[in-house]
Amino acid sequence: MVWEMTSGEKDRAVVLLSGGLDSATVLAIAQDRGFLCHALSFDYGQRHRFELDSARLVAQSLGAIDHRVVRLDLSAAAGFGHSALTDEIEVPKDRPETGETPEIPATYVPARNTIFLSVALGYAETVGSFDIFLGVNAVDYSGYPDCRPEFVEAFEKLANLATAAATQGEGRFKIHAPLIEMSKGQIIRTGLALGVDYSLTHSCYDPDETGAACGRCDACRLRLAGFTDAGTSDPVKYR
């Protein structure tokens, strides 16, 4: 019996990888779904570089076929931002729990996910991929507008109007946000089941010079609560 096969090659995906817990889990999910994964990170002028080191280690450990770091300075020095992630603004600590309509905090970087997805789209078109994965989350998040399902849907629609690949009928772009409805605890349980080594990841907005996490910024608090919810402890170092 002869099987008719259109292609022996796996589909390719572009995975936005920050080096944090969420995007590491997303890379594991994309690998588990059988994609050849191109990991993409940004050196955007973030104050702390530990996350780019983490991204490299995570991409290697999960078997991405490559890892590319795009340089695009979004700091205030380059005319952008005024964000606590890129500039000398104090990172908010010990914020009250976010409710239904959390305020947008000082760590917001203007249009960051739009910019990252746009570059991922150009990269996907270049490598012949129609699948872009990102780790946005609308449950345990910090109130960023570009983490919501309606944002992801609007970007997918744009992608299919913007590109030669889609408008010439070669395929349709899909923006995958597999974590969008998960709690942080669910994300961690999913990643652990897929073999993510969370000791390689970095989430803290305000680490010390050794990379040790503060435990008090939004990112640390969400992360720690997630590990508690998942019934295990966080393997990264806190100061």
Add this chain to the structure above:
Amino acid sequence: MVWEMTSGEKDRAVVLLSGGLDSATVLAIAQDRGFLCHALSFDYGQRHRFELDSARLVAQSLGAIDHRVVRLDLSAAAGFGHSALTDEIEVPKDRPETGETPEIPATYVPARNTIFLSVALGYAETVGSFDIFLGVNAVDYSGYPDCRPEFVEAFEKLANLATAAATQGEGRFKIHAPLIEMSKGQIIRTGLALGVDYSLTHSCYDPDETGAACGRCDACRLRLAGFTDAGTSDPVKYR
């Protein structure tokens, strides 16, 4: 009599400025509409740098309040592209006239306008602008999918979902594409009426080492036909 005024300051606009004929005209239109204009250009690894010099001269001559060049390498060397604008691929010359559904040429840069608009959005949010101008044109164009009205509309929708400024009710983003339905001749007549010095602009995809235009690539052919249609001659140097 006392006039009640909410603000004595003009609205700000971000204007994508390539250094070409179209975007120079757009900057003149935005200035004429009374905006304080922030001109934004990209050093994206284009093979020829004359257009960045032109952008600077055009921004100065038309009275933009500033001009910023963002570095973001979209060349094949950086993992992107395979475009005749960024790589050693021959620029198409003497192509037949484009019809209703022109093919997408080798000068296409994957997702370029999506990326440029995304960065412009982040910059607009930073400077407190809700108005972004770009010089796309769906009439005398080269067949790029990201120059069509449906693309511009989809980006505007995205912008209003993606940003803190829009989702917190401070305003709504408007993507202005004032040339989109104009012929090249109309664009040139409009610019001349507004005082654009087209001798400062640069359009050619394949200039010689002095910057002289080839006269045969898509950009030159559209430009030359436009000046003929406008009843005047092109002030730039051809070889």
